Amino acid sequence: MSKIERFIELFKVPEFVGPYLSYFVTEREIDLIIVMDGAGLNAKEAAAKLGIELSQAEELLEDSYHKHVLNREEHNGEVRYTAGDFYDKLDYQCKFGENYHELDKSVRDALDRWCYDVYKEGMKPYLAQLKRGEKVERAPETYELLGNLDEFIDSAREIRLVPCNCRRLAENCERPTETCLAFDDAITDRNNGREVSKEEAKEIVKMAHKAGLMHQVNSDWREKGPSWICNCCSCCCYPLRLAQEEGSKGVFPVVNYAAERDTEKCTHCGICARTCHFSAFYRTEDEILVKGKAILRVGFDPEKCYGCGLCADKCPTHAITMQILSAKD
Ligand code: SF4
Ligand code: SF4
Ligand code: SF4
Structure with a gap:
C-alpha cells in the first residue's frame, strides 16, 4: 500500500x-x-x-x-x-481554507453530497431519540424571533463569529456566510473565527434577517443560557435539509411560534410568499379583487410554518402576527 x-x-x-x-x-x-x-x-x-x-x-x-x-x-x-x-x-x-473554493465546482458539489450523507448518518440515533421523546444530551434547535435575540445576546459572556459551513459547502444561494455565532460554553479553543462584541453580534443578526435568513438557536437558551445563533436558509442548512427529509418538524427543530394572518388586512402583495422558506405562504392560481384590480390570491398553509417570523416582519400591512405555541401544540 x-x-x-x-x-x-x-x-x-x-x-x-x-x-x-x-x-x-x-x-x-x-x-x-x-x-x-x-x-x-x-x-x-x-x-x-x-x-x-x-x-x-x-x-x-x-x-x-x-x-x-x-x-x-x-x-x-x-x-x-x-x-x-x-x-x-x-x-x-x-x-x-484559503484555496477551498479554487477546487473545481463538481468536486465541491461531490464534497457537499458526501458531507451531508455522513452528517445524516451521524444524526440518525439523535433524531430517533428525539422522535421517541427521550432525553437528549444536546437540546435541539428552534427558530427564535428577531425581537427576542437582543435578550439572548445580552445574556452571553463571550461571543465568536464563524463562517457558515452549510452555505460554504452547499453553495445553493448567495446569502452571506459570516453569520454563525457561538456563545459561552459552545466556544472551544478550536472554533477559530473572531471574537465579537454584543453590539456587533446584534448587527450581524439584523443584517442576516434583512438578507432573509432565519435565526436558529439552542431551544433551551432561556434555562441553560445561549449556545449558538445560526442564521440559516433552507436551501443550504444541513439541519433543515435533514428535518425536511425526515419530517421531524416539531422535535427537530422544535417549533415555538406560528404565523397567523389577518385576511382583512392582507392586500395579497406576495411579499410573504417570496420570503417564506417553506412555501407556507404561496401564490394561488385563483384571482381576488384588491382595490378594484384582479390579482392572484396569496394562500397560507399553517402546517408548513416553522415559526421563524420573517414574514411577519416583512408584511407591509402588518397582517401577520406570530403566536406563541403552548407545549402541547
Ligand atoms: S445551521 Fe444554518 S447558519 Fe449554521 S452553519 Fe448551517 S446554515 Fe449556516
Ligand atoms: S405580505 Fe402581508 S399583505 Fe402581503 S400577501 Fe403577505 S400577508 Fe398579505
Ligand atoms: S410562514 Fe412566516 S413564520 Fe412561518 S416559516 Fe414561513 S416565513 Fe417563517
Whole structure:
C-alpha cells in the first residue's frame, strides 16, 4: 500500500478526494498521520518518529490540532494527540481554507453530497431519540424571533463569529456566510473565527434577517443560557435539509411560534410568499379583487410554518402576527 493510500485509509478520506489532497493537508501532516498509524502520540514520541526537535514537534502537533488534522486529549497532565478525520477537516477547510473554493465546482458539489450523507448518518440515533421523546444530551434547535435575540445576546459572556459551513459547502444561494455565532460554553479553543462584541453580534443578526435568513438557536437558551445563533436558509442548512427529509418538524427543530394572518388586512402583495422558506405562504392560481384590480390570491398553509417570523416582519400591512405555541401544540 502506498503512503497516500495508507493516509486515505487512516484519515477516512473519500476515494474521490485522492487527487485533491493538497487542498486539505500538507506533506508534513500526511507524514504525521502515517507515523501515528492509528495510535496516539505525545510530542516526545512524535519528535523521535519524525526525527525532529522536540520544540518543532510540539509546534507541529499544536498547529495540526488547530487545523483539525489531529485531536488532542489530556490524561494526568500528559497531552496526547490522535488522528482526526476528513469529515472534521472538511468542515474547517471550507470555512478557513484559503484555496477551498479554487477546487473545481463538481468536486465541491461531490464534497457537499458526501458531507451531508455522513452528517445524516451521524444524526440518525439523535433524531430517533428525539422522535421517541427521550432525553437528549444536546437540546435541539428552534427558530427564535428577531425581537427576542437582543435578550439572548445580552445574556452571553463571550461571543465568536464563524463562517457558515452549510452555505460554504452547499453553495445553493448567495446569502452571506459570516453569520454563525457561538456563545459561552459552545466556544472551544478550536472554533477559530473572531471574537465579537454584543453590539456587533446584534448587527450581524439584523443584517442576516434583512438578507432573509432565519435565526436558529439552542431551544433551551432561556434555562441553560445561549449556545449558538445560526442564521440559516433552507436551501443550504444541513439541519433543515435533514428535518425536511425526515419530517421531524416539531422535535427537530422544535417549533415555538406560528404565523397567523389577518385576511382583512392582507392586500395579497406576495411579499410573504417570496420570503417564506417553506412555501407556507404561496401564490394561488385563483384571482381576488384588491382595490378594484384582479390579482392572484396569496394562500397560507399553517402546517408548513416553522415559526421563524420573517414574514411577519416583512408584511407591509402588518397582517401577520406570530403566536406563541403552548407545549402541547
Ligand atoms: S445551521 Fe444554518 S447558519 Fe449554521 S452553519 Fe448551517 S446554515 Fe449556516
Ligand atoms: S405580505 Fe402581508 S399583505 Fe402581503 S400577501 Fe403577505 S400577508 Fe398579505
Ligand atoms: S410562514 Fe412566516 S413564520 Fe412561518 S416559516 Fe414561513 S416565513 Fe417563517
